[in-house]
Amino acid sequence: MSHLIELTDVYKIYHMGDTDIHALDGVTIHIDRGEFVAIVGQSGSGKSTAMNIIGCLDVPTSGSYFLDGVDVSTMEDDQQAEIRNRTLGFIFQQYNLIPKLNVLENVELPLLYSGADSVTRRQAAMAALERVGLAAKCKNLPSQLSGGQQQRVSIARALAGNPSVILADEPTGALDSRTGREVLAFLQELNREGNTIVLITHDNSIAVKAQRIIRLSDGKVIYDGPADDPKAVVQPHEPGEEGEAT
Amino acid sequence: MSFSQSFRLALKSLRTSKMRSLLTMLGIIIGVASVIVIISLGDGMNNMINSEFEKMGANLLQVEVMSPSPSRTVKDEQMYALAQENPGLIAAVSPNVSVRATVKVGSETYSASVTGVGEDLPVIQSVELTQGRFLYYVDVDRMQNVCVIGAWIDQEAYNGAGLGQTLYINGYAYTVVGVVEASDPDSGPTSYNDNQVYIPYTNATRLNGNATITSYLFAATSDETNTRAKAAIESRLEQLLGDEDYYMVISMSEMMSIMGDITGTVMTVLVAIAGISLLVGGIGIMNIMLVSVTERTREIGIRKSLGAKHRDIRRQFIIEAGTTSAVGGVIGIALGTSLAKLVGPMVGIEAAASGVAIGVAFGVSVAVGVIFGYLPANKAAKLNPIDALRYD
Ligand SMILES: Nc1ncnc2c1ncn2[C@@H]1O[C@H](COP(=O)(O)OP(=O)(O)OP(=O)(O)O)[C@@H](O)[C@H]1O
Ligand SMILES: [Mg+2]
Numbered sequence: 001m002s003h004l005i006e007l008t009d010v011y012k013i014y015h016m017g018d019t020d021i022h023a024l025d026g027v028t029i030h031i032d033r034g035e036f037v038a039i040v041g042q043s044g045s046g047k048s049t050a051m052n053i054i055g056c057l058d059v060p061t062s063g064s065y066f067l068d069g070v071d072v073s074t075m076e077d078d079q080q081a082e083i084r085n086r087t088l089g090f091i092f093q094q095y096n097l098i099p100k101l102n103v104l105e106n107v108e109l110p111l112l113y114s115g116a117d118s119v120t121r122r123q124a125a126m127a128a129l130e131r132v133g134l135a136a137k138c139k140n141l142p143s144q145l146s147g148g149q150q151q152r153v154s155i156a157r158a159l160a161g162n163p164s165v166i167l168a169d170e171p172t173g174a175l176d177s178r179t180g181r182e183v184l185a186f187l188q189e190l191n192r193e194g195n196t197i198v199l200i201t202h203d204n205s206i207a208v209k210a211q212r213i214i215r216l217s218d219g220k221v222i223y224d225g226p227a228d229d230p231k232a233v234v235q236p237h238e239p240g241e242e243g244e245a246t
Numbered sequence: 247m248s249f250s251q252s253f254r255l256a257l258k259s260l261r262t263s264k265m266r267s268l269l270t271m272l273g274i275i276i277g278v279a280s281v282i283v284i285i286s287l288g289d290g291m292n293n294m295i296n297s298e299f300e301k302m303g304a305n306l307l308q309v310e311v312m313s314p315s316p317s318r319t320v321k322d323e324q325m326y327a328l329a330q331e332n333p334g335l336i337a338a339v340s341p342n343v344s345v346r347a348t349v350k351v352g353s354e355t356y357s358a359s360v361t362g363v364g365e366d367l368p369v370i371q372s373v374e375l376t377q378g379r380f381l382y383y384v385d386v387d388r389m390q391n392v393c394v395i396g397a398w399i400d401q402e403a404y405n406g407a408g409l410g411q412t413l414y415i416n417g418y419a420y421t422v423v424g425v426v427e428a429s430d431p432d433s434g435p436t437s438y439n440d441n442q443v444y445i446p447y448t449n450a451t452r453l454n455g456n457a458t459i460t461s462y463l464f465a466a467t468s469d470e471t472n473t474r475a476k477a478a479i480e481s482r483l484e485q486l487l488g489d490e491d492y493y494m495v496i497s498m499s500e501m502m503s504i505m506g507d508i509t510g511t512v513m514t515v516l517v518a519i520a521g522i523s524l525l526v527g528g529i530g531i532m533n534i535m536l537v538s539v540t541e542r543t544r545e546i547g548i549r550k551s552l553g554a555k556h557r558d559i560r561r562q563f564i565i566e567a568g569t570t571s572a573v574g575g576v577i578g579i580a581l582g583t584s585l586a587k588l589v590g591p592m593v594g595i596e597a598a599a600s601g602v603a604i605g606v607a608f609g610v611s612v613a614v615g616v617i618f619g620y621l622p623a624n625k626a627a628k629l630n631p632i633d634a635l636r637y638d
Contacts, residue, residue, distance in 0.1 A: 057631045096551070157552070
């Protein structure tokens, strides 16, 4: 059986004047259904670039990407939008809630774009909000919630469309460590329930909570293995990875 | 993206930034308001003109004869005969003889216009009587000294009790047998009919020194027969007078359509000028929508990351632009109709904004928003999701 996510020899090259930046330099990553994978690496190592490609927000310069058996690397914008809508759930560092919409309306958005009717939308959104324990706040605006609550709303939004993969780019980056741990615990719970989770972080203490760690450096995979392997957290070149994450 | 959510969001953002919304909509408001004012006043004016024509008789055919010599004239019997021979075309005929006469009641002289007519005049023109009767055939045949007077004279000379009283036309005593309804209760003698004194045309020709009759009023049987009736009259006059230079047949329906054409053209020009304001309004909306797209780049990125397609984003912004201009249109319609109601009486026109005009104005304002919103909406739809998400 094929993998859920299959990146094969993927390059992402940005042309900056005369120089080419290899944000991804021949990356091959396979992720199966039900895995909890942490992608780690220094700032600028290509984590977000990889995430954008996995998330169908971007296409590779070369190489192939199969998601759930479908080649998505050559798709049109609107086809990618449909894949994002059906198969992927995003959790961003900055929550990315729409400030003018209330919590419920925000969570309903993926269902709105999938063409669900209003009753289904409401039910699915409320169920997702209940899971993150924020059903009571459904009529609030995002600005009326704490950072941790907002991130939980964005998790609910990612869950609402019942996606195959949840992609989280530094989901705890903007939270204090305690709230960050709560969010992480929640992701672990989702994983235990069978969700596939791909998490980006530069924080080793968070990464080790995943089952598997993929370490990137200069656009290349330099480690791909279990999170409890001592090599997973070893810094081959530069010790200490507290550097700014962007 | 659901229509109702886009619509609700658009209304919300209109409400939250009132000043900006107002300025955005100003062009539309002014454009729609001026179109409504122009159309209301124009329609009001048309109605007024039409009702005046209507009073004079919508199927009226007015004949003027310019006899080349005393031997070649048109006699009243000939015109009555013409009418009798064409019952399918001509409903009625009446000579129309103006008399330059002084009208006296007691020692008081009144500025009235004395006209000699036949008993069938009420068939041709609207002559509503409030009291008494109109002239009879016997009055005309026997040249009886009877008259029917306009409401203004009745009021001025007799305080409304003129029926049965006597008035003097060039010194001859005439008995008032009927009073015509006032065309406008408060108006002066200027209004058509109100200062009329109708007498039998036979009396009128005698008062004029037995001059030949040069003016006749015909009524066609209907709108459809108007043209054919006119042709029938013309061919008979041609036969009698020998040359088309010696007569003229004026059709009231032709006059009405000429007047209609003129006011229509004037209104079209004015509406076109007002339309420029709508164009400017559209550009204003386009401008603000472009700003809005830039301001909301991140929102667009978020929506795209959640699966919004090009058409979803495009539709959202088009609905927003359409809503903005529709609200502007509604304000403009309200402003325009109240302005027309205010200005109408000042210029003596009863403004009448038709439902169609209002509907079209609303439709046009929505269309302006949609058309001018398309470009910004398309720009939003084409944004690259990653760039949009990164945007601050
Ligand atoms: N749009 C772009 N144009 C040019 N270069 C880019 C672009 N996006 C990313 N890069 C470059 O690609 C490389 C990888 O960037 P990426 O954002 O994937 O890093 P990252 O691992 O997510 O870093 P961080 O931990 O700071 O978020 C960097 O050198 C970056 O400068
Ligand atoms: Mg990054």
